[in-house]
Amino acid sequence: MTTSSTPDKMRLDAQYASDMLNSPVEPVFDELALFAASFCATPIALISLIGKSQHWYKASAGLTESDQPLANFFCDQTIARKRPFVVEDAIRHPEFLHKLKKGGVPGIRFFAGLPLITEDGIAIGVLSVMDRKPRKLSQSKLDSLAILARHAMTTIELRHQRSELQRALSSREEVYHQLHWQSRHFRESQRIAKLGSWEMDLVSWRLQLSDEVYRIFGVEHMSPTVSFDNYLQSVHREDHARVIQAVTQAIAGQSPLDLIHRIVRKNKEIRFVHERGQLMAIEDGQVLLAGTVQDITDSYHSQRERDLLYTSISKVNDSVMITEAWPIDEPGPRIVFVNRAFEERTGYDHSEVIGRSPRFLQGIQTQRDQLDRIRAALENHQPVSAEIINYTREGKPFWIEMDIAPVAIQGNDVTHFVSVQRDITQRKAAEGQIERLAFFDPLTKLPNRRLLMDRLEHAIETARRKRNCGALLFIDLDNFKSLNDTLGHDKGDLLLAQVARRLENSARKSNTVARLGGDEFVILLEDLAVDPIEAAAEAEIVGEKILAGFVPPFNLGNYEHHCTPSIGVTLFDTKALGADDLMKRADLAMYQAKSDGRNAIRFFDKRMQSQINTRVMLDREFRRALKEGQFVLHYQRQVDDMGKVTGIEALVRWQHPRRGMLYPSDFIWLAEENGLIMHLGRWVLQCVCNQVAEWLQHGDMVVPPVAINVSARQFHHHDFLPNTLEILEKSGIDPQHIKLELTESALVEHMDATVAKMSELRAHGIRFSLDDFGTGYSSLAYLKKLPLDEIKIDRAFVRDILTDPGDAAITQTIVSLCQILGFDVVAEGVENEGQQAMLALQGCRHYQGYWFGRPVPAGQL
Numbered sequence: 001m002t003t004s005s006t007p008d009k010m011r012l013d014a015q016y017a018s019d020m021l022n023s024p025v026e027p028v029f030d031e032l033a034l035f036a037a038s039f040c041a042t043p044i045a046l047i048s049l050i051g052k053s054q055h056w057y058k059a060s061a062g063l064t065e066s067d068q069p070l071a072n073f074f075c076d077q078t079i080a081r082k083r084p085f086v087v088e089d090a091i092r093h094p095e096f097l098h099k100l101k102k103g104g105v106p107g108i109r110f111f112a113g114l115p116l117i118t119e120d121g122i123a124i125g126v127l128s129v130m131d132r133k134p135r136k137l138s139q140s141k142l143d144s145l146a147i148l149a150r151h152a153m154t155t156i157e158l159r160h161q162r163s164e165l166q167r168a169l170s171s172r173e174e175v176y177h178q179l180h181w182q183s184r185h186f187r188e189s190q191r192i193a194k195l196g197s198w199e200m201d202l203v204s205w206r207l208q209l210s211d212e213v214y215r216i217f218g219v220e221h222m223s224p225t226v227s228f229d230n231y232l233q234s235v236h237r238e239d240h241a242r243v244i245q246a247v248t249q250a251i252a253g254q255s256p257l258d259l260i261h262r263i264v265r266k267n268k269e270i271r272f273v274h275e276r277g278q279l280m281a282i283e284d285g286q287v288l289l290a291g292t293v294q295d296i297t298d299s300y301h302s303q304r305e306r307d308l309l310y311t312s313i314s315k316v317n318d319s320v321m322i323t324e325a326w327p328i329d330e331p332g333p334r335i336v337f338v339n340r341a342f343e344e345r346t347g348y349d350h351s352e353v354i355g356r357s358p359r360f361l362q363g364i365q366t367q368r369d370q371l372d373r374i375r376a377a378l379e380n381h382q383p384v385s386a387e388i389i390n391y392t393r394e395g396k397p398f399w400i401e402m403d404i405a406p407v408a409i410q411g412n413d414v415t416h417f418v419s420v421q422r423d424i425t426q427r428k429a430a431e432g433q434i435e436r437l438a439f440f441d442p443l444t445k446l447p448n449r450r451l452l453m454d455r456l457e458h459a460i461e462t463a464r465r466k467r468n469c470g471a472l473l474f475i476d477l478d479n480f481k482s483l484n485d486t487l488g489h490d491k492g493d494l495l496l497a498q499v500a501r502r503l504e505n506s507a508r509k510s511n512t513v514a515r516l517g518g519d520e521f522v523i524l525l526e527d528l529a530v531d532p533i534e535a536a537a538e539a540e541i542v543g544e545k546i547l548a549g550f551v552p553p554f555n556l557g558n559y560e561h562h563c564t565p566s567i568g569v570t571l572f573d574t575k576a577l578g579a580d581d582l583m584k585r586a587d588l589a590m591y592q593a594k595s596d597g598r599n600a601i602r603f604f605d606k607r608m609q610s611q612i613n614t615r616v617m618l619d620r621e622f623r624r625a626l627k628e629g630q631f632v633l634h635y636q637r638q639v640d641d642m643g644k645v646t647g648i649e650a651l652v653r654w655q656h657p658r659r660g661m662l663y664p665s666d667f668i669w670l671a672e673e674n675g676l677i678m679h680l681g682r683w684v685l686q687c688v689c690n691q692v693a694e695w696l697q698h699g700d701m702v703v704p705p706v707a708i709n710v711s712a713r714q715f716h717h718h719d720f721l722p723n724t725l726e727i728l729e730k731s732g733i734d735p736q737h738i739k740l741e742l743t744e745s746a747l748v749e750h751m752d753a754t755v756a757k758m759s760e761l762r763a764h765g766i767r768f769s770l771d772d773f774g775t776g777y778s779s780l781a782y783l784k785k786l787p788l789d790e791i792k793i794d795r796a797f798v799r800d801i802l803t804d805p806g807d808a809a810i811t812q813t814i815v816s817l818c819q820i821l822g823f824d825v826v827a828e829g830v831e832n833e834g835q836q837a838m839l840a841l842q843g844c845r846h847y848q849g850y851w852f853g854r855p856v857p858a859g860q861l
């Protein structure tokens, strides 16, 4: 229901203040309305309050919904007039005619309203009676209605006062709760913080203390205030003077109160308190000394403990370093503390190291394996001990023994590592000295028998595991005793020291050269070949080097001495004997060398010895053969399927003065082993070039390319390329006449270098043939890379080509492969017509073999 009149702000405020709007139904107003209706004998009575946009019917009797607009209108008029308003017949009232016309015949003809006016004179509502027919209202009745209206207003005002009272009460309760909470909160805070508060009256020197102060001092809360003297009774006697002085100064305004002193509780317990205070002005101009007292006993003790710990750690003789616990990876954990001993030992001031990772202490000699071990432990937050080398600020290495422990200062999480380090440089030096004495010969500085035996045991084990061989060379100086007897022990010692160096020069660094005592030395060779004969050859080479190393005279002061060794050799392999037995065998072999005339090498094993003898002899004969020109070349033709000669292969032979003609299989291995293959290879090339030049000179034959076999060791020698080009150039023949035959094994080693070398030779016109194809790696990958001209099918496949389908399939595959890759293909070892026919059927067009001609001297080709 809306009100048509302009809201009066004051009226609204008054209504709100009276809490009448929106309030529930109250019987007292209903009774008033009913009484007004019956008293005036009207069918309708109303008590309404006029809001901003609404009429609130606080009580109504007989009013229908259709009556409401007109009733509201009259109420608004009453409010506006602020005095009794009577309309005896609405339709006769010219002032309201326009209003009544809009609504047709009005439901209400008679209206008498009394404004409800507050003490402040504000009309907030209306008490009215209405009738549906016109009528008159006597003055006495109107006066009575006015009394009723005042009564209604009084009721409203009483109601308002009651609300005000309630509001005041609830707000007081809230304040009370707030205060209560604050006071409890204050007390709790003080208790938790062990912080009491006090105020001291500067005239009476009496103190008012908070509850917590009593608790801290351990005294009962008796009276509201205590005297300063009383307070002092709890202060430790020795601290009285300080407390009085501090309080006096604070009162004088010289300095705020701030001191730590002891108190003594009744039970004699001593506690530490921190007093703080300052002057404070309160409302009436009075000045107080207000302050706090805090029980700091626990933190005081732990601070003292920390100080003690810090001072102690700072002063201990061991270096102490504390780092954070992370990061373990780069840049490493940061140093947070180092003590004085650390500074003294490393030469670094703590300001230079705090914040850095301890890694700056490491250097070239710091043991990687130890660092890895430490790291692994730290990653798992485990304690670890290690002995490592660190470096001083000047870069000097020193040994430390260090214990690192993880530290968790908060909960269980490791936050730091503490490292305690002792300098063990001297101990290490002493240990080194002891070790040298225990394991090394002081005269020659070589390992002694003890260390040798240790290493020998180890070497035997390694050989067994790796399934290869090792060797023991027992060396005894010939006629050493007579040197000692004639020139004296000084000279003897001098010789022994020099022998030691020469023996070291004869062996590899990985081998052990030891002195057993006197003039006896041993060399332990490890990692020799798997095959005992090959291993014996390797040991023999070392023995030869030793003999050669003794050829130059030894310089013993102003005396040149010639000395020879006798060397006994024994091998050990997977079936090796124990170290002692091996030593005995090598010793026995050495005696054999002595009895065979000294300055010699002898093997313990007879079969080995004879093989070595043969090899040594062959080696000597080979060298002589090169000098005396005992090598010859035979040539074998290569033909096409028309029988035309398309190539020639040069094959070396050794015309041995005693043993007759020797074939490459008898001596090429030796030439490769002793390195003379380069020498022989040069001779072969030279010889072939001369032969080609001669054939070309005669002009009675078309000279096809001549194939020369080149072994792997020869090809990879750094002199091979320049030597070959030099010989060819000097011979003046066209390099097109030369074809180099290489085996697969020679080519797959050092692939890139091989391809480069072949390419350079090929650029000069030299051709390349791949020998023995199919027996080795046969990898398509390397075939594609190599600058080849020709592939030779190994004679092993040709031999059974007619009977073995597998071999036939291989030859067919090789032929097809060559066709695809664009290589010539030559089948070697063709011994009959059937083999040739089969190869021809498979598409091979070039052959070499006894069927077409054996290797023969040039003149018989």
Ligand SMILES: Nc1nc2c(ncn2[C@@H]2O[C@H](COP(=O)(O)O[C@H]3[C@@H](O)[C@H](n4cnc5c(=O)[nH]c(N)nc54)O[C@@H]3COP(=O)(O)O)[C@@H](O)[C@H]2O)c(=O)[nH]1
Pocket: 636, 649, 650, 651, 652, 663, 664, 665, 668, 684, 709, 710, 711, 741, 771, 772, 792, 795, 828, 829, 830, 831, 848, 849, 850, 851, 855
């Ligand atoms: N580094 C050098 N190696 C060389 C040199 N000369 C030869 N050799 C290498 O020795 C291998 C064997 O040579 P050789 O004993 O001379 O045998 C060749 C022929 O005699 C033999 N052949 C030829 N036809 C047949 C036959 O029908 N049947 C049969 N059983 N054997 C036959 O084959 C050898 C030639 O083969 P290849 O070289 O593979 O073409 C020799 O393979 C070279 O590796 C040298 O100067 N330097």
